[in-house]
Amino acid sequence: MTIAKPLYKTYPARRQQQRVAIAGVHRRRPEQPPSGARIDRGEKILFVTTEMRDFIKAGGLGDVSASLPRALTKSDDVRVLLPGYRSIVHSDRPIRIIGKTRSFHKLPSCDIGEMQTDDGLTVLVLCNEKLFDRDGSPYTDASGHEWPDNDIRFATLSHAAADIARGRAQMSWRPDLLHLNDWPCALAAHYLDGDAGDKVPTVLTIHNLAYQGVFPASTVGCVGISRRHAEHDRHGRISFLQEGLATATCLTTVSESYARQITEPAYGCGLDALLRKRAAEGRLVGIVNGIDTSWNAQRDPALVAPFSIGGWGQRAINTRELRTEMGLRQQDGPLFAVISRMVQQKGVDLICEAAPQMIAAGGQLALIGRGDPSIERAIARLERRFPGRVAAHVGFEEGLARRMFAGADFLLMPSRYEPCGLSQMYAQAYGCLPLAHATGGLIDTIEDGVTGLLFREASVCELRSCLQRAFRIFAEPLLLNAMRGAAMLEKHGWDGPGRQYASLYHRMLLRKAAA
Numbered sequence: 099m100t101i102a103k104p105l106y107k108t109y110p111a112r113r114q115q116q117r118v119a120i121a122g123v124h125r126r127r128p129e130q131p132p133s134g135a136r137i138d139r140g141e142k143i144l145f146v147t148t149e150m151r152d153f154i155k156a157g158g159l160g161d162v163s164a165s166l167p168r169a170l171t172k173s174d175d176v177r178v179l180l181p182g183y184r185s186i187v188h189s190d191r192p193i194r195i196i197g198k199t200r201s202f203h204k205l206p207s208c209d210i211g212e213m214q215t216d217d218g219l220t221v222l223v224l225c226n227e228k229l230f231d232r233d234g235s236p237y238t239d240a241s242g243h244e245w246p247d248n249d250i251r252f253a254t255l256s257h258a259a260a261d262i263a264r265g266r267a268q269m270s271w272r273p274d275l276l277h278l279n280d281w282p283c284a285l286a287a288h289y290l291d292g293d294a295g296d297k298v299p300t301v302l303t304i305h306n307l308a309y310q311g312v313f314p315a316s317t318v319g320c321v322g323i324s325r326r327h328a329e330h331d332r333h334g335r336i337s338f339l340q341e342g343l344a345t346a347t348c349l350t351t352v353s354e355s356y357a358r359q360i361t362e363p364a365y366g367c368g369l370d371a372l373l374r375k376r377a378a379e380g381r382l383v384g385i386v387n388g389i390d391t392s393w394n395a396q397r398d399p400a401l402v403a404p405f406s407i408g409g410w411g412q413r414a415i416n417t418r419e420l421r422t423e424m425g426l427r428q429q430d431g432p433l434f435a436v437i438s439r440m441v442q443q444k445g446v447d448l449i450c451e452a453a454p455q456m457i458a459a460g461g462q463l464a465l466i467g468r469g470d471p472s473i474e475r476a477i478a479r480l481e482r483r484f485p486g487r488v489a490a491h492v493g494f495e496e497g498l499a500r501r502m503f504a505g506a507d508f509l510l511m512p513s514r515y516e517p518c519g520l521s522q523m524y525a526q527a528y529g530c531l532p533l534a535h536a537t538g539g540l541i542d543t544i545e546d547g548v549t550g551l552l553f554r555e556a557s558v559c560e561l562r563s564c565l566q567r568a569f570r571i572f573a574e575p576l577l578l579n580a581m582r583g584a585a586m587l588e589k590h591g592w593d594g595p596g597r598q599y600a601s602l603y604h605r606m607l608l609r610k611a612a613a
């Protein structure tokens with residue numbers, strides 16, 4: 099571990115404190131009336147995640163993990179558990195060691211550190227230099243190859259979360275409920291599944307069902323799981339997500355439409371039967387994501403000319419500046435933007451196919467993203483073919499993304515599927531109209547013809563006709579500005595979703611108390 103020494107402080111009285119804390123937990127439970135009871139605010143929630151925008155982000159999970167726990171602190175005592183990645187343990191924030199997990203099968207023991215963000219959120223850091231202190235993304239090395247020991251890395255995280263929940267991590271704080279996110283944390287539900295009586299309830303949120311954490315059969319023994327819940331034969335392989343979906347107390351996903359879609363074969367990624375079963379038990383819920391308050395066109399320091407509804411002249415300055423920044427020609431037609439991970443899910447290949455016609459009609463295209471090298475190459479070809487009319491930035495840069503939302507007229511999101519999507523909500527907040535495939539959370543967050551445009555099928559043909567609609571709207575400034583205003587008036591904050599999650603936690607804890 100390469101954290102500077104002074105940051106390490108052992109907890110001299112931690113065993114003593116643990117005994118007191120555990121005694122406290124046992125004392126507190128019988129005080130809850132057995133049924134119809136009111137659970138006091140301030141439940142202890144451990145939010146387990148592998149990304150958090152404050153430190154490391156690979157996609158939308160990083161945004162959600164930075165915002166939702168903060169929204170939840172209004173009603174509950176929430177702490178975030180993250181792996182001790184290089185960007186965390188080498189940040190200049192002090193980390194104090196407050197606990198330790200035990201080894202289990204091939205999973206090593208880890209220290210548990212604690213740090214505070216500037217706004218006072220407590221982050222627990224699972225410290226293990228060998229597993230987490232590396233360059234690259236949470237899941238891949240710097241060249242994009244998955245780490246070969248991801249099964250051990252994330253089973254260790256899951257097992258640590260379960261140990262903390264059981265009060266076996268030598269900590270004075272013990273959560274009432276675990277909130278797990280996606281496959282890397284899913285095994286925590288499995289590890290807790292065998293516990294009787296005082297079993298800590300688990301919520302598992304599906305941010306993207308297509309990523310399932312599938313590993314060879316040999317992983318089963320290494321991570322100490324029993325496979326008893328695997329219902330589909332995966333040629334001897336094991337899916338961390340499937341194990342979690344079968345054993346979590348409650349499942350959520352990030353929009354109501356996606357919650358319905360994943361129970362169907364077309365979107366169920368092979369897990370639809372299991373999800374139908376969980377939905378029939380009343381244990382699959384859709385809660386639409388929010389966006390945080392930094393997405394405010396009037397106050398965003400990244401913008402050249404901040405603006406509010408009606409300030410379309412100011413907004414036009416952002417458009418002009420964006421064209422200059424990206425090397426696009428100054429012209430009068432609509433400017434379309436793409437701000438996305440470049441993966442098959444996002445339908446960027448459809449945009450590449452539709453682009454020549456859109457450019458011939460007087461449109462321009464600005465893209466930012468990175469991902470699949472073949473998609474990046476296709477975009478580079480388009481840029482070479484249409485200089486001044488297509489401009490792409492390969493990389494991840496939030497400031498530029500914000501200027502693109504503020505300057506572009508339309509955001510293209512022809513996603514083949516989209517659990518929720520955040521970019522369309524960022525776009526709306528900046529008066530940029532999303533033009534999207536009607537799927538998942540895009541259905542739940544875009545009102546067709548009012549706050550954006552929707553098309554029914556993720557095909558080039560449908561995208562083309564939707565682009566024609568966009569051109570017609572662009573040609574009518576009154577309609578365009580009315581739609582921009584309607585989009586900017588949308589309230590996509592985290593207060594509503596935060597309350598929905600808090601109410602779900604409290605219902606689960608009431609059920610547990612009543613059982």
Ligand SMILES: Nc1ncnc2c1ncn2[C@@H]1O[C@H](COP(=O)(O)OP(=O)(O)O[C@H]2O[C@H](CO)[C@@H](O)[C@H](O)[C@H]2O)[C@@H](O)[C@H]1O
Pocket residue numbers: 156157158159161162305306352387437438439466467468493494495496499516517518519520521524539
């Ligand atoms: N190159 C770049 N530079 C700057 N910013 C960039 C960028 N590429 C992407 N972004 C930003 O990264 C985020 C991506 O979030 P999304 O929700 O759109 O997608 P993702 O598929 O990663 O998330 C999954 O989880 C989230 C969270 O639940 C779900 O909303 C979603 O549907 C699901 O697929 C957005 O904030 C976007 O603006």
